[in-house]
Amino acid sequence: MKNGSKLLRSLLKVSEKAANIARACRQNEVLFELLIQEKKSVEKNPRFFQDFKTLADVLIQETIRHDIGVEFPELAKMIKGEENNTFSNTLGETITVKVCPTLAETTELLAKVLDNDEKTAQLLSREVHRDVVLTDVPVNIVDVPTDFEVAIEDLRIWVDPIDNTADYIHGFESKDEESGLHMTGLYCVTVLIGAYLQSTGLPVIGVVNQPFYEKRDTLWKGSCYWGLLDNGMKYCSIKKSEDEERTLKKKVLLSRFEDPEIKSRLIENGFTIIEAAGAGYKILSVATGQVDAYILTKASTYRWDTCGPQAILQSLGGGILDFENCRQNPELIDLDVNYSNSKLSNKGGLIAYRDLNTLKTLRHIIFQ
DSSP states (O other), rough: HHHHHHHHHHHHHHHHHHHHHHHHHHHHHHHHHEEEOOOOOOGSTTSSSSSSHHHHHHHHHHHHHHHHHHGGOOOOOGEEESSSSSOOOTTTTTEEOOOSSSHHHHHHHHHHHTTTOOHHHHHHHHOOOOOOOOGSSSSSEEEESSSSOGGGGEEEEEEEEEHHHHHHOOOOOOEEEETTTEEEGGGGGEEEEEEEEEETTOEEEEEEEHHHEEEETTTTEEEEEEEEEEETEEEESSSHHHHHHOOOOEEEOOHHHHHHHHEEHHTTTOOOOEEEEEHHHHHHHHHTTTTEEEOOOOSSOOOOHHEEEEEEEHHTOOOOEEHHHHHHOTTOOOOBBSSSOOBBTTTTTTEEEESSHHHHHHHHHHHH
C-alpha cells in the first residue's frame, strides 16, 4: 500500500477515535460539567461573547498528534491545531495534557486535571488507548484507495478537534424543516483534519467526522467523509451525479452575522438563505450537496476550520476561495485559500462551492 493511502487510513481511524472521545465526554453528565473551561481573552474568537476550551478539545488534538506520530514519526511535529495542550484544575495547577505510553500513565495524568477523579480519568484513557480499526469508521472502506502516493516530508496537517465548541457544550437543537439542515446543535459539531503540501500550500487530504450524526436510543452514532487529490486524480467518499452539477438548489448557507447587503443580493436573485452554526458543518453541507455554497465575508474562520473540508470540496470539483480576493479580482478563478503562509485566520472571508457553474453564478450576483 502506498504511503498516501496509508496516511488516509490513519486519519480516518484517528478521526473516529476523536469522535469516540467527544461522545464519551458529552454523554457523561458529571464528566461534562467538570470539563468546561472558559478560554482566556487572548484565545477568544471575537465573534462570540463566550468561547470555551474543553478537555475534550485538548485531548482529541493530542490523541491525533500521538496516533499519527506513531505511524508517521516525521509528521508528529507537523500537526497544528486550534488548542494549546495545557489545562488547569480547580486547585489552580496547570497540567500539560498528552498521551502517555501506557493507559495507566495517561489515567494518572488526566486524574490530575480531573481533581483526582480516577474513574472518569480511566474512562477517557480507555478511549484514547482504544485500538480503532478501519471497519469501526462509518465509511465504505471499499472506496478507500490503496494506490495514493504523497510526499510525506512535504505535508503539514491542520486539526480542529471539535469545531463548533459552543454547540458541543450547549447542545440546543434547531432545524430548518424545509431544507432539513440543522441550524444549531450537536449535529453541527465536527472533527476536522486536513493535510496540505507545504510546497504548494494546497490541501491534498481531508477528513470530516460528525460524531453526533444520529441518535439511536440514548447513544449517538457518527458519520465520516473524506477526499483526496493525487496529481490530477480525485477521490471522494461523497458521490456526485451529473444532474447535481447542472441544477442549482438556490440555497446558500451564511453565518448568523453576515453582511445585510450580501443577504439582499442573494434573496433578490431567488436564493434561500439559511443561517447555521459551525464552519465545518456548513462546508460539509456544501460538499454533500444540500446547499449550493457557503459565503462568509468576515475573518471569523481559521486554517484549522477549512483545510480538511477544502480538500473534500476540491476532490468534488469545487473549492474554497478567499472572498476579498474574489471581490478584487472578479474574473479570476484560481484564488483558493492557501496554507503556505503563517496566517491563522482566513482574514478575507470565504466562498465554499461545489462546482464552477455555481461559483460563476454567485460571483455575478455578489460582485456585479
